[in-house]
Amino acid sequence: MASKFTKIAALLSATALTLTLSACGGSDNTAADDGKGKVYYLSFKPEQDETWQKIAKAYTDETGVPVKVVTAASGTYEQTLKAEVTKKEAPTLFQINGPIGMQSWKDYTADLSSTDFYNNLLDKSMAVGEDGKIYGVPYVVEGYGIIYNQSILNKYFGLPGAKVTSMEEVKNFDTLKNLVEDMQAKKADLGIDGVFASTSLKPGEDWRWQTHLADLPVYFEYQDNDTEDMDELEFKYNKEYKNIFDLYLNNSTIAPTLASSKAVTDSMAEFALGKAAMVQNGNWAYGQISEVAGNTVKAEDVKMLPIYTGKSGEETQGLNIGTENFFSINSQASPADQKASIDFVNWLISSDAGKKYMVDELGFIPPFSTFSETEQPADPLAKEVVSYMSNSELKTIPWVFTTFPSQTFKDDFGQALSQYAAGQMKWDEVVEMFKTGWAAEKQS
Template sequence: MKKLFAVLMALVMVLSFAACGQDDEPSVYWLNFKPESDEALKEIAEMYTAETGIPVEIVTAASGTYSETLTAEMDKANAPTIFVVSPNGVPTWGDYCLDLTGTPIANELATDAYNVYDGDKLVSIGYCYECYGIIVNNALLKKAGHDVSEITNFDSLKAVVEDITANKDTLGFSAFTSAGMDGSSSWRFTGHLINLEYVHEYRDNPEAWGNGAYGPAELTGDYMDNFKALYDLMVENSTTDRKELATGGFDAAAEFANGEAAFYCNGNWEFQGLLDKGMNAEDLYMIPYYSGIEGEEKAGLNCGTENYWAINGKASQADIDATMDFLVWLVTDAEASEKAVTTFGVMPYKSAAESTNRFLAQANAYLADGCYNFAWVTNYQPNVDAYRETAVNALNAYNADPSDANWATVVTAFIDGWAVQYAAANG
């Protein structure tokens, strides 16, 4: 028995030494949120390690599992030093974030438009921003005898769309790509398109939204008719029968790139992919969500971000310093920032490389014309996954049978569902 104890004690000792044996060398650990950037970030990390000798680890959470991965990783002794905290993650992770006010990386920011605060504490800062709207293939519009410049509001959009549908058989293409409702595509509607509801509520009453700092406990639902108008236009003039949308498995990007449809609801991150699929940059335009709201001739694209850097305040000081140095290097070094901008689209930092993304340039052109921006207030969706999944279910029922009763359920899911999830998230 004594020997057994001796052996057990020896084992415990070895294990605890192993646990204590963590090096005090400074290191950086970035838990990355964007799977499509994984490869580029790893190259950047290698560049930095080669230059400074400081190890930079990049771990990418599989698509849609960031929250699970972050929960598990934060529990480890070697927790991430850089992670992503968007506004709806603040209740959960705010305490873990270093206050970035006045830090070297915050001083490199070109704008404070993408900062996230928890009270006075600057918990995270945007590292790229994106835009979304309706992508247009102007070559197809021209084929149908139209031009993207005709479209300035919902009525003109509707006229072009319905004209294409009327001549669908002779033209050989549809107006809109499929609006699949599986997980790979439904966010284009339950996360993006619905922003037109939120953003106009926000414009009507910015105070309820803390002037863009947080989401309200309840929505008014004042613009759901506009959402319905545009949504119906999209699903009724599309490549796919709306009754089949619930099944999913459609490839809207391929439909668009193959010239099967002239309009495609998505964002600037598709730009490079569409070029790679053989489209011409000069045919591509992005137009705002025109939905029949008064004054929408002056609407711009949806610009914002859900990509925010937060630094783990519970990491060792050496790791925090190393992380700060790495981020500053990333947004100031010419070669590194060029690589980063290629994968991220654009970075809002003074010394970062210029963007080459045509859709982002168009977004900026709208703003330069004095159009109003659709801020990404969709970021405030409470319990975002559960909220959107409920909306998907309501939209599925509505697509199967577009009755008024089913539309009322869609409104309930988006508007009352918000209040329910808000209470659950903040209660």
């Protein structure tokens, strides 16, 4: 479809292949004078808190501008932001997750159209705004799929009677299913507890399924209707969703009934310790793998596969790549604090120190012209994302979950998935909940 999604795909190719270094000029780059401005950043991902604290200290040491970073607990960002934004010392820099988030926070989002970090976007159509104003600027592109341990797969391929003999054969759901189910049957020979790490359905930990996995059927339905959003969904591709979700549940390290007790950290630890061969997650998860005590997975064995569901034509499908991370500046903060926050973001994307933190420590793939080809993450999952983006024969699945009605809708869907996994809800009931919940919130 001729849409923002097409432009995003073009951006991703540009990011992977043709990034050029350009100077970031203008008064925005000058740090606020000591005592005339400060920064309070409300961060989104708990696993990045330590790095953001280091960044805050480094910036303050360099400029004298105070930077405070508070990180919301997993799954509580919206609630935390609502509580913090009403305080006297409210966040000056925060994030919205796309068009829906922009509508929710318009009263607190300053126009960023004149900032250097907006004007250095490789594709300005990725920013969110309306009426000629920009209220959110993406600061990273990310990709997710099925992460796998090549070493365990190689061990399987060497077994007598293996139904699949290389990952090059895995181009659709049917082949993936054959591979996974045969590996599960041979898990003792492979020394694993299950093919997939545990499906984390604990409340607040289910975002991989109620958001990331749900991106696929929603995008497919958008495509069929040549649109970027819909007030009503048929959940037309619910069977495709069920295909892969059932494959996860039934070929896991744990019984499906235990999924509601597991967190993302549990599943990533299982993968890192070699108890599982595969796990659905994104390039940001490499730190969670490499930093697990006792990690047995070598960097060169960490690979990624698209999420195949059984949809027709999926042999040319790539990873799910996009962003839900948009910087916004609090329009109700003082002018000095707004300027200090803009200067801080400009420092992140233009200074040598800031860029090093963004790439080397946060592991970001930044969508700005200020980053050269050599200023890209070196970790294996980021390399996988860049490799898929560079493959012109594959079609990226864009992140449309930023159009989902609300966090409440996603939480309700996650709860329904948990009940389904536990045998307490039929799949048809899950589908009905998705359809009615979507329509009720979109049309309210």
